[in-house]
Amino acid sequence: MFKYLKDKLGAADTAAMSSDDLMTRYCANLSLLETAQECAILLGRMARERDTLAGKSPVSVAGACIYMASHLVAQPRDARVISHVAGVSEVTIKNSYKLLYADRALLLSSQILAVDPAASIANLPIP
DSSP: OHHHHHHHOOOHHHHHHOOOHHHHHHHTTTTTOOHHHHHHHHHHHHHHTTTTTOOOOOHHHHHHHHHHHHHTOOOOOOOHHHHHTTTSSSSHHHHHHHHHHHHHHSSSSSHTTOOTTTGGGGGSSOO
């Protein structure tokens, strides 16, 4: 049945969305500036390289990275608002953020901090 529908509807990409794709959509829905989105995507890539959020779903990774990036660049969004947009619980975002925060010294490279002049580790909320 699936193959039949796929053939009839065209060659839609049926691969799972990556956390990068989700962050782009969620940042747009949260009315975040492009600098926050860029920071979130770079942060997600660094977290993936370091296995900081190993085993977490792409939605959890996206939510936590957006939460951290939005605060980092002084465009803070509440975890409750992000959870509504992402469709995960506020607790899920905050638990994933705790892991990012614990690894912040290694994750927040000069490349990430250079994306926005307002970016500062001092802006991050303590979990």
